[in-house]
Amino acid sequence: MNDNDKNNGTHGPKAYFIAEVEVHDPALFEEYRKRVPASIEAFGGRYIVRGGAAENREGQWQPKRIVVVEFPSMERALKWHDSDHYAPIRQMREASAITSSIVVEGV
Numbered sequence: 001m002n003d004n005d006k007n008n009g010t011h012g013p014k015a016y017f018i019a020e021v022e023v024h025d026p027a028l029f030e031e032y033r034k035r036v037p038a039s040i041e042a043f044g045g046r047y048i049v050r051g052g053a054a055e056n057r058e059g060q061w062q063p064k065r066i067v068v069v070e071f072p073s074m075e076r077a078l079k080w081h082d083s084d085h086y087a088p089i090r091q092m093r094e095a096s097a098i099t100s101s102i103v104v105e106g107v
Helices: 003-008 026-042 074-081 087-096
Strands: 015-023 047-052 067-069 098-107
Touching: 015 074, 026 047, 026 087, 067 074, 067 087, 074 098, 087 098
Parallel strands: none
Antiparallel strands: 015 067, 015 098, 047 067
């Protein structure tokens, strides 16, 4: 049994939803921020990074806001992102911000 088995009841590595977000409608985005945590928690996710200070070290990347959410597995991360639970909340983000995101499997 590895740590993933003990900690979250899944087999295999955790997965991380990573997003770069540039907010253009702060009021609507604030409503999104209030609603999204419950949807993440419903799929076993938790915030690792939620818009904290970022400092460039290499290259030209200057993100406005970075979000990292840890999920028990790739399957759970993808199910959250594509779920009916998150869909109306995601629409709020899409209307209030420009976002680039990936889901990546951990080690």
